[in-house]
Amino acid sequence: xxxxxxxxxxxxxxxxxxxxxxxxxxxxxxxxxxxxxxxxxxxxxxxxxxxxxxxxxxxxxxxxxxxxxxxxxxxxxxxxxxxxxxxxxxxxxxxxxxxxxxxxxxxxxxxxxxxxxxxxxxxxxxxxxxxxxxxxxxxxxxxxxxxxxxxxxxxxxxxxxxxxxxxxxxxxxxxxxxxxxxxxxxxxxxxxxxxxxxxxxxxxxxxxxxxxxxxxxxxxxxxxxxxxxxxxxxxxxxxxxxxxxxxxxxxxxxxxxxxxxxxxxxxxxxxxxxxxxxxxxxxxxxxxxxxxxxxxxxxxxxxxxxxxxxxxxxxxxxxxxxxxxxxxxxxxxxxxxxxxxxxxxxxxxxxxxxxxxxxxxxxxxxxxxxxxxxxxxxxxxxxxxxxxxxxxxxxxxxxxxxxxxxxxxxxxxxxxxxxxxxxxxxxxxxxxxxxxxxxxxxxxxxxxxxxxxxxxxxxxxxxxxxxxxxxxxxxxxxxxxxxxxxxxxxxxxxxxxxxxxxxxxxxxxxxxxxxxxxxxxxxxxxxxxxxxxxxxxxxxxxxxxxxxxxxxxxxxxxxxxxxxxxxxxxxxxxxxxxx
Amino acid sequence: xxxxxxxxxxxxxxxxxxxxxxxxxxxxxxxxxxxxxxxxxxxxxxxxxxxxxxxxxxxxxxxxxxxxxxxxxxxxxxxxxxxxxxxxxxxxxxxxxxxxxxxxxxxxxxxxxxxxxxxxxxxxxxxxxxxxxxxxxxxxxxxxxxxxxxxxxxxxxxx
Numbered sequence: 001x002x003x004x005x006x007x008x009x010x011x012x013x014x015x016x017x018x019x020x021x022x023x024x025x026x027x028x029x030x031x032x033x034x035x036x037x038x039x040x041x042x043x044x045x046x047x048x049x050x051x052x053x054x055x056x057x058x059x060x061x062x063x064x065x066x067x068x069x070x071x072x073x074x075x076x077x078x079x080x081x082x083x084x085x086x087x088x089x090x091x092x093x094x095x096x097x098x099x100x101x102x103x104x105x106x107x108x109x110x111x112x113x114x115x116x117x118x119x120x121x122x123x124x125x126x127x128x129x130x131x132x133x134x135x136x137x138x139x140x141x142x143x144x145x146x147x148x149x150x151x152x153x154x155x156x157x158x159x160x161x162x163x164x165x166x167x168x169x170x171x172x173x174x175x176x177x178x179x180x181x182x183x184x185x186x187x188x189x190x191x192x193x194x195x196x197x198x199x200x201x202x203x204x205x206x207x208x209x210x211x212x213x214x215x216x217x218x219x220x221x222x223x224x225x226x227x228x229x230x231x232x233x234x235x236x237x238x239x240x241x242x243x244x245x246x247x248x249x250x251x252x253x254x255x256x257x258x259x260x261x262x263x264x265x266x267x268x269x270x271x272x273x274x275x276x277x278x279x280x281x282x283x284x285x286x287x288x289x290x291x292x293x294x295x296x297x298x299x300x301x302x303x304x305x306x307x308x309x310x311x312x313x314x315x316x317x318x319x320x321x322x323x324x325x326x327x328x329x330x331x332x333x334x335x336x337x338x339x340x341x342x343x344x345x346x347x348x349x350x351x352x353x354x355x356x357x358x359x360x361x362x363x364x365x366x367x368x369x370x371x372x373x374x375x376x377x378x379x380x381x382x383x384x385x386x387x388x389x390x391x392x393x394x395x396x397x398x399x400x401x402x403x404x405x406x407x408x409x410x411x412x413x414x415x416x417x418x419x420x421x422x423x424x425x426x427x428x429x430x431x432x433x434x435x436x437x438x439x440x441x442x443x444x445x446x447x448x449x450x451x452x453x454x455x456x457x458x459x460x461x462x463x464x465x466x467x468x469x470x471x472x473x474x475x476x477x478x479x480x481x482x483x484x485x486x487x488x489x490x491x492x493x494x495x496x497x498x499x500x501x502x503x504x505x506x507x508x509x510x511x512x513x514x515x516x517x518x519x520x521x522x523x524x525x526x527x528x529x530x531x532x533x534x535x536x537x538x539x540x541x542x543x544x545x546x547x548x549x550x551x552x553x554x555x556x557x558x559x560x561x562x563x564x565x566x567x568x569x570x571x572x573x574x575x576x577x578x579x
Numbered sequence: 580x581x582x583x584x585x586x587x588x589x590x591x592x593x594x595x596x597x598x599x600x601x602x603x604x605x606x607x608x609x610x611x612x613x614x615x616x617x618x619x620x621x622x623x624x625x626x627x628x629x630x631x632x633x634x635x636x637x638x639x640x641x642x643x644x645x646x647x648x649x650x651x652x653x654x655x656x657x658x659x660x661x662x663x664x665x666x667x668x669x670x671x672x673x674x675x676x677x678x679x680x681x682x683x684x685x686x687x688x689x690x691x692x693x694x695x696x697x698x699x700x701x702x703x704x705x706x707x708x709x710x711x712x713x714x715x716x717x718x719x720x721x722x723x724x725x726x727x728x729x730x731x732x733x734x735x736x737x738x
Binding site: 094157164165166168169170179180181471579 | 625628629637638639640641642643644647648649653
């Protein structure tokens with residue numbers, strides 16, 4: 001690689017040719033503030049927060065300024081500091097500054113900048129952004145009053161996710177980021193992935209809050225309130241309490257949920273094992289009986305809505321399986337209610353998800369059995385953290401506790417659902433055992449792990465070659481589906497997760513600042529913790545979970561049985577007319 | 580009247596299709612296509628913007644972003660005659676606001692809107708580049724200069 005020599009604040013730096021001053025400064029350990037910059041997603045030099053002196057007549061935006069040989073950069077002159085500060089004061093002057101009651105209070109990049117740049121007074125008076133919040137979606141709230149027009153959400157929605165339902169509208173001070181023609185975000189082909197929320201530096205995009213519904217249920221003595229956290233929650237929740245990224249807090253999380261007053265603490269990982277049974281056998285049947293292939297996974301509700309809007313011709317390829325938390329919800333209100341002697345109507349199921357699309361999913365009309373909703377409320381990892389704080393629980397010092405019996409028992413296969421490639425790997429572990437009729441020992445399918453956008457592998461099971469593909473992020477999934485559509489690929493089984501990285505970096509997870517995202521990749525750090533969870537499990541294949549075996553023996557019969565279909569499977573809707 | 584792609588507006592969409600086929604692939608094709616579309620339809624309704632987006636393989640939000648950024652693009656049907664009263668500095672100093680107010684009063688039409696009979700759309704514009712004739716207005720392509728408010732009624736009568 002060609003290297004370029006430059007000086008930043010008197011420090012000699014060697015940086016790869018083509019890199020930016022911002023990147024080079026990091027190599028020298030020099031911190032340049034940013035706001036609209038989001039690594040690999042948005043580099044447009046718009047906010048002017050990263051201006052530096054390169055000796056040119058005007059200051060340059062470091063995030064887009066390429067390094068050159070012999071360049072002398074100064075990042076800390078009085079003029080530079082003053083320019084940044086005035087820019088920030090101007091942005092703040094139009095911002096709806098109700099920080100105390102903002103969901104991003106203490107986790108806001110604008111607030112942090114105001115602190116770091118020493119803003120103690122906002123000298124500019126004038127119009128302040130004021131718009132009605134958009135409450136049209138069950139998953140996402142948009143509040144243009146808080147928007148600073150950094151375009152990070154727009155770049156994510158268009159370029160990363162290939163969805164593109166929000167964009168800049170109007171001009172000058174009247175510019176807002178919104179869907180076209182004044183529509184609400186719930187009225188367009190938004191897939192509810194929430195990656196815009198993850199990209200937003202302020203509180204302009206946020207999840208629809210469901211914490212009140214959950215607190216109300218917990219306060220209702222008539223209700224039996226049952227909770228289930230998803231696989232990815234346990235490797236990220238700790239971050240909300242200041243623990244390092246990638247800390248596993250499975251035991252503390254179970255303890256916290258119990259202290260919050262949930263009557264039963266079950267585990268979506270059990271639902272994941274159950275999904276593997278249903279989906280694995282569905283795949284086997286499709287292969288053996290000439291069913292529609294490639295079969296495509298159906299765990300990710302963002303992906304489901306994406307395919308419903310964009311590739312309706314592939315709906316028959318989707319596995320008919322509900323997602324793990326919906327499956328477990330249905331089992332709690334049928335099997336568990338029956339064995340525990342509880343009226344299913346009194347049960348209030350709460351799912352803790354790394355995902356905001358799950359809020360939409362749980363409200364889909366298909367997600368009920370005989371008039372009983374599978375899941376009553378979905379809260380995100382962030383909302384759970386807020387509730388734990390509100391309850392005054394000292395999370396970091398909690399002892400480790402375990403999940404409640406039977407529906408809280410899971411395997412390593414269930415754990416890895418949280419990372420891209422995990423559902424594929426978990427399914428292969430079971431499908432291979434079933435088709436070969438033995439307990440295979442080589443169960444780490446590493447070819448489907450990692451953060452490459454589209455992963456492919458060919459696995460040989462019982463002498464037959466099976467081609468599989470894994471995509472994460474709907475932008476990557478779109479490319480993969482175009483290839484399948486054009487007959488350029490002949491896969492048997494495809495896993496798609498709507499969010500880049502899979503659930504570990506889902507739209508409901510702790511928000512990682514742009515600064516932090518320059519230092520590490522949360523997709524990798526959190527996934528590492530997921531695979532550690534898997535390794536530490538005594539059982540790592542879903543079909544070997546004794547509680548799963550018990551459920552089939554006592555209640556469901558066998559995978560894909562009539563009762564299993566009634567409780568655990570679903571159907572999809574062509575939404576291609578909504579754009 | 581709503582846009583009907585397969586009925587009354589079929590021919591217009593065919594014209595637009597020809598424009599797109601001609602310009603597709605050239606850099607910066609979106610703007611000229613939108614300008615042509617506006618000439619064909621008179622405005623840029625959602626159906627037309629969606630058509631352009633689909634044909635260029637971009638999103639509706641991109642097309643809409645451009646449509647709302649530039650003042651030349653309009654999202655609602657325009658009157659038969661579009662009146663633009665210049666509120667640029669020279670015209671404003673020479674009293675164009677009074678001309679605009681008079682027009683609004685006579686036409687019973689707020690600025691930026693279209694009369695009920697669909698005959699006139701009344702707009703305030705930035706500098707029209709005819710400062711020597713201030714205050715200036717345009718009706719369609721016709722320029723009227725050195726206007727006095729009590730002259731406008733007679734001018735409107737010509738249309």
